[in-house]
Amino acid sequence: MADDNLKGQRVLLCVGGGIAAYKALELVRRLREAGAQVQVAMTAGAQHFVTPLSFQALSGSPTRTTLWDSAAEASMGHIELARWADRILIAPATADLLAKLAHGFADDLVTTLCLATTAPITVAPAMNHRMWGHPATQANIATLRARGVQVIGPEDGPLAEGESGPGRLSEPGAIVAALSPQAESAVAIDQALKGLKVVVSAGPTYEDLDPVRYLGNRSSGKMGFAVADSARRRGAEVVLIAGPVHLATPAGVKRVDVRSAAQMREAVFAAFPADIYIGAAAVADYTPRAPAANKIKKSNESLALDLVRTPDILSEVAAQTQGLKLVVGFAAETENVAGYARGKLVAKHLDLIVANRVGVADGGFESDQNAMTAYWQDGERVFNPGAKTRLADDLIELIVERLNA
Ligand code: PMT
Numbered sequence: 001m002a003d004d005n006l007k008g009q010r011v012l013l014c015v016g017g018g019i020a021a022y023k024a025l026e027l028v029r030r031l032r033e034a035g036a037q038v039q040v041a042m043t044a045g046a047q048h049f050v051t052p053l054s055f056q057a058l059s060g061s062p063t064r065t066t067l068w069d070s071a072a073e074a075s076m077g078h079i080e081l082a083r084w085a086d087r088i089l090i091a092p093a094t095a096d097l098l099a100k101l102a103h104g105f106a107d108d109l110v111t112t113l114c115l116a117t118t119a120p121i122t123v124a125p126a127m128n129h130r131m132w133g134h135p136a137t138q139a140n141i142a143t144l145r146a147r148g149v150q151v152i153g154p155e156d157g158p159l160a161e162g163e164s165g166p167g168r169l170s171e172p173g174a175i176v177a178a179l180s181p182q183a184e185s186a187v188a189i190d191q192a193l194k195g196l197k198v199v200v201s202a203g204p205t206y207e208d209l210d211p212v213r214y215l216g217n218r219s220s221g222k223m224g225f226a227v228a229d230s231a232r233r234r235g236a237e238v239v240l241i242a243g244p245v246h247l248a249t250p251a252g253v254k255r256v257d258v259r260s261a262a263q264m265r266e267a268v269f270a271a272f273p274a275d276i277y278i279g280a281a282a283v284a285d286y287t288p289r290a291p292a293a294n295k296i297k298k299s300n301e302s303l304a305l306d307l308v309r310t311p312d313i314l315s316e317v318a319a320q321t322q323g324l325k326l327v328v329g330f331a332a333e334t335e336n337v338a339g340y341a342r343g344k345l346v347a348k349h350l351d352l353i354v355a356n357r358v359g360v361a362d363g364g365f366e367s368d369q370n371a372m373t374a375y376w377q378d379g380e381r382v383f384n385p386g387a388k389t390r391l392a393d394d395l396i397e398l399i400v401e402r403l404n405a
Contacts, residue, residue: 017045129165
């Protein structure tokens with residue numbers, strides 16, 4: 001990457017109130033090294049971590065800290081600043097700032113600037129990993145992405161409070177690289193699925209034994225929902241067939257809720273024709289032959305359940321001929337992950353299978369994290385372990401590649 005990849009760009013850096021604010025000092029230096037003119041605005045919270053004077057010294061311009069600056073506002077300074085910027089970069093973007101941006105608040109200088117500008121906005125979130133994974137924050141991020149806001153990070157790793165997970169501010173060098181025009185052309189992949197319809201299944205299925213009990217599994221739907229969101233952001237029309245989960249619907253995605261494997265099969269086929277099918281759901285392999293009409297009473301020491309196989313939705317999809325361009329399955333295994341996954345790739349006639357180990361901490365079912373390897377007939381790709389949201393982007397990128405292969 002050229003040193004002056006931001007030459008001539010006017011970047012307004014808005015610093016949010018988190019411990020990662022100290023890294024924003026280095027960010028100013030890196031932005032200027034890359035050729036950008038930099039001005040800095042800080043939230044009140046940010047000023048508890050770093051002083052405006054430090055940013056002033058590094059940026060070479062006065063740091064703006066309040067909407068109520070009578071000298072600056074004599075000439076409507078916030079509007080001028082919003083007009084001046086070629087790009088607004090918010091780093092660190094706290095959960096609170098993301099929520100305010102998503103909902104259009106304008107109760108301080110930074111949020112007002114963001115509402116008043118027509119310049120593209122980039123956010124680099126940083127926060128505790130549970131705050132990042134909270135459905136409210138994820139819904140806010142989805143709203144911002146759908147509005148065209150560029151999101152950089154957060155990264156996985158140790159956090160200030162002694163915990164570990166996705167929440168670290170991306171390194172200043174990586175943020176600057178992601179702002180460069182070269183990186184933006186890479187973002188063109190965002191629309192690589194435009195004009196295509198993608199059907200994604202996610203979550204578990206519940207197979208009813210009687211009116212109060214069911215057979216289910218630990219799938220949370222997080223992986224499938226992240227994949228649906230990623231496909232949508234890349235321009236696809238997305239239908240998400242969701243088993244019983246408690247997740248917010250990604251922006252712009254059509255969601256169909258189902259409970260059992262049979263209902264999921266019906267909903268998947270009702271969503272066709274489509275171009276791509278991604279089976280991330282953990283569909284039950286067996287269902288009771290006949291659910292009891294009334295609650296099963298305990299009587300003997302043991303109880304034998306009479307179960308029958310469910311239809312294999314993925315195999316049926318791969319066998320049908322309604323113009324599908326790519327069929328992608330997942331394999332959740334506790335052992336011999338690669339062997340079983342490759343076996344399913346062949347047996348189910350798939351174009352791609354994504355294998356992940358389940359039954360481990362920090363990955364597989366329920367977790368916000370995962371470790372995955374994708375296999376196709378004559379290749380494989382090991383993804384860097386990390387947040388399911390990032391892995392979903394990596395997978396969609398591979399899907400785009402395989403479509404064009
Ligand atoms: O939901 P999360 O908590 O995020 O966890 C999901 C996950 C991270 C584990 C996810 O990545 C995953 O592996 N999902 C699929 C789990 C699974 O059911 O694997 P399987 O090996 O049992 O099934 C293989 C494939 O066949 C899957 O694509 C499944 O959707 C499909 N299948 C299975 C049975 C069936 N009757 N019909 C199907 O379509």
